[in-house]
Amino acid sequence: MKQGYSKPKALLFDVFGTLVDWRGSLIRQLRAFGEARGLDQVDWPGLADAWRGRYAPSMDEVRSGRRAWTVLDDLHRESLLALLPKFGLEQRLEEEEIEGLVRGWHRLDPWPDVSGGLARLHERFLLAPLSNGNVALMANLKRHAKLPWDCILGAELARHYKPDPEVYLTAMALLRLAPQEVMMVAAHNDDLAQAQALGMQTAFVPRPTEHGPNQTTDLAADGAWDFVVASTEELADRLCDNGEVDLLRG
Amino acid sequence: MKQGYSKPKALLFDVFGTLVDWRGSLIRQLRAFGEARGLDQVDWPGLADAWRGRYAPSMDEVRSGRRAWTVLDDLHRESLLALLPKFGLEQRLEEEEIEGLVRGWHRLDPWPDVSGGLARLHERFLLAPLSNGNVALMANLKRHAKLPWDCILGAELARHYKPDPEVYLTAMALLRLAPQEVMMVAAHNDDLAQAQALGMQTAFVPRPTEHGPNQTTDLAADGAWDFVVASTEELADRLCDNGEVDLLRG
CATH class of the missing domain: 1.10.150.240 (Putative phosphatase; domain 2)
Incomplete structure (x- = not known):
């Protein structure tokens, strides 16, 4: 693994497409x-x-x-x-x-890996959505899809839509964490590009059928993301198990 | 029960003193x-x-x-x-x-009734803190005390401290609910007075030892609150059971 790598304290998730279908x-x-x-x-x-x-x-x-x-x-x-x-x-x-x-x-339904993956990640990390959905939408979706959020962050609290930097910066200010202490998890390269530009850690979880069987976008990583994983379960494998973070597999 | 009474959709809780000791x-x-x-x-x-x-x-x-x-x-x-x-x-x-x-x-610990009371209330209502504690503090406290929040609302999102009205108004705007659809739950009469002045429902849960054995304040309701209950378990009894709300016992 990389020298000096530190795990994040909080994970922020894109929601539409990344966590829910x-x-x-x-x-x-x-x-x-x-x-x-x-x-x-x-x-x-x-x-x-x-x-x-x-x-x-x-x-x-x-x-x-x-x-x-x-x-x-x-x-x-x-x-x-x-x-x-x-x-x-x-x-x-x-x-x-x-x-x-x-x-x-x-009332959108989560992808099949989300319930188990997020439950394991929640044992070690603070979890929150960083979505363009408003707070009430995210709170209702949390109840419907049983997402283990510790708080709800996102566009409405900044009054800007992703990928405007204000959305990410407002979230980090509310968490009182530095960018390198926070990881953005998303199925969309543009979301991760902005997060990385601001100094955040990044994890790409491709969802190749988000837009249906003929999807052409975001099928693969197009940036040097810290982690590339097939599911939130794999992200939990990489971040939670045995205290070691295997960056080389990314 | 009162004619035309409608149960709230969301319950907002004071935290320091009301839920945690x-x-x-x-x-x-x-x-x-x-x-x-x-x-x-x-x-x-x-x-x-x-x-x-x-x-x-x-x-x-x-x-x-x-x-x-x-x-x-x-x-x-x-x-x-x-x-x-x-x-x-x-x-x-x-x-x-x-x-x-x-x-x-x-890392404050909850009063003994809170875990059971909030779990029952969470089955029927959207729950959130409306505290003067900042978002990171509330998110960490949620994890420590296992509070079933659907989102975190409060002073920091309004950049005002309770009982400034901006705190309550910001919360209702984020929830997209009208005042009568939201109930404020607190152990402090001044918190409920502001909530009621803004049209919210109110529930008083006295915590007579919040300040220790010689407490002199907030020992009893000093306003016409909608509910006066001895614990969050009793609030769940009143709001959740059998679909009827017994306001007369308040």
């Missing part, structure tokens, strides 16, 4: 909603993908300063409303149904 | 430190009380605007340093020993 969860939720409502001509997987397709552009409006701070729940809602006509749903949903679909982002 | 915990820690260091002529209970005695005045400097926002860990440290001469400890402690004593506030 937003696409599979949304498609299941939307299909169940469609069946219950007798809406059987709707392309629900297409709606899930189109909804997420508006995610980055909606945050760009805030990142650029063109729009005042707006939480992700509200961006999700606006994006869904904008897509309803294209999917034949305009004026066919009640207000509380729309609200229920938006709240689907609070 | 700061005085008993600090005295135990200080005595153990004294024994380990052979410092046997020190009035450790007196130091614990004097340390907490500087708590309110130190926050008043921030509340009044005379001093810029400063987190509680730093106020605790300054207060301890100021007290060392009076207790015969000046220049007798190493820097890391001082840091260890200040970190004692991250």
